[in-house]
Amino acid sequence: MATINTSYGHWKPMIQEQRRGISEPLRWIGEGWRVLMAAPGVSAALGITFTALCYLAYTAANAQPLFSATFLTLLLAVSPFLAAAGYAVAMQVAKGDRPTLGGCARSVADRALSIGTFAVLSGLMMAAWVRLTGLAFALYYGTLGPSRSEVARVWVSGEAPVEMLVFLGIATGLLAVALFTVAVFALPRIVAHNCDVVQAVIAGLRTIKAQPLVVVAWSVVLLALIGVALVSQLVLMPLVFPLLAYATWFGYAALASEQPGVRAGQTGV
Numbered sequence: 001m002a003t004i005n006t007s008y009g010h011w012k013p014m015i016q017e018q019r020r021g022i023s024e025p026l027r028w029i030g031e032g033w034r035v036l037m038a039a040p041g042v043s044a045a046l047g048i049t050f051t052a053l054c055y056l057a058y059t060a061a062n063a064q065p066l067f068s069a070t071f072l073t074l075l076l077a078v079s080p081f082l083a084a085a086g087y088a089v090a091m092q093v094a095k096g097d098r099p100t101l102g103g104c105a106r107s108v109a110d111r112a113l114s115i116g117t118f119a120v121l122s123g124l125m126m127a128a129w130v131r132l133t134g135l136a137f138a139l140y141y142g143t144l145g146p147s148r149s150e151v152a153r154v155w156v157s158g159e160a161p162v163e164m165l166v167f168l169g170i171a172t173g174l175l176a177v178a179l180f181t182v183a184v185f186a187l188p189r190i191v192a193h194n195c196d197v198v199q200a201v202i203a204g205l206r207t208i209k210a211q212p213l214v215v216v217a218w219s220v221v222l223l224a225l226i227g228v229a230l231v232s233q234l235v236l237m238p239l240v241f242p243l244l245a246y247a248t249w250f251g252y253a254a255l256a257s258e259q260p261g262v263r264a265g266q267t268g269v
Helices: 009-016 024-038 040-063 065-094 101-110 112-141 148-157 162-193 197-210 212-231 237-256
Strands: none
Touching: 024 040, 024 065, 024 212, 024 237, 040 065, 040 101, 040 237, 065 101, 065 112, 065 162, 065 237, 101 112, 112 162, 112 197, 162 197, 162 212, 162 237, 197 212, 197 237, 212 237
């Protein structure tokens, strides 16, 4: 398989830095911001597209509460492709190239099979969450509880009891941890190396094991910025989504440079 050499230009000193503190994610955000400023048009396209998909999923879920999980699963299926496009933008800017939507689309198309497999994996995790949701309602209402439509109505309307919300909060937290573990380093590796999902997940888990505190700090930053975007009712999402995609790429590049067989400033196989 061909090697993808990414020298990263003026980003190289950051990637070569071997000592990783919990403040490291803030530097990744800074590097992501530089990419955002260097490629405002492409960034706006990615951010607006993702925000529009989020809005459509939310609107559809309100209109058809019974299919809320389906709409969210569809959003999860599309999101990896947009995130991969963001990683491609960051990689091109770091190399000193001028990113274009066409170039990003070609990069994603070349890796469509692996990205699609990753999307399926995310969908399976979502299906597991749906099962846990059904279990929560079954435990509370009993086997002769309300119909699926009534369950969906209660959930969307916010009338669910506290005990159920606690259970679902724990289940959602587990899902979020699983998705983060799989996505935060595996998907950028697919973009960098055009490798399969299994190799990417294994490498991602190895990275997390090597730098657990930094990964936890990064997850806090991710959740905080996503929370800000949600609280703003998606107004800030066009800015937050590409920023996090770019920062995630630099986080992957920084930590991957410390893995065996990967030299600092280079990602390739």
